[in-house]
Amino acid sequence: MTSASTASPHWAECSSTPGTDTNSRTNPIGIGGETPVLGWQLASDRRATAQQAYEIQVGRGPGAAEVWSSGQVRSDRQVDVE
Numbered sequence: 215m216t217s218a219s220t221a222s223p224h225w226a227e228c229s230s231t232p233g234t235d236t237n238s239r240t241n242p243i244g245i246g247g248e249t250p251v252l253g254w255q256l257a258s259d260r261r262a263t264a265q266q267a268y269e270i271q272v273g274r275g276p277g278a279a280e281v282w283s284s285g286q287v288r289s290d291r292q293v294d295v296e
Contacts, residue, residue: 232257252295265290 233255236242242250256265267288271279289295 231255249296253293255292265292268292268295270295 231254233253234240235253236250237245237247238251238253239245252270256263267286268284268291269286270282270284272281272283273279274281
């Protein structure tokens with residue numbers, strides 16, 4: 215999951231993140247290496263929405279983060295994120 219910040223100082227979730235990938239694969243299964251490389255595209259109903267930060271969460275199900283969380287990272291980067 216990724217988060218985007220709007221003009222207000224609080225963190226706001228983006229509408230969705232279609233086009234997510236891991237190691238350049240859309241549906242990765244059994245990828246090697248200890249540091250996966252992630253990427254995503256944002257989708258929002260708002261005009262001029264730009265990513266200012268992200269948070270990556272790893273869990274055993276949708277919306278879960280019991281395995282790992284990056285915490286909030288201030289960055290507009292959406293490609294080759296390690």
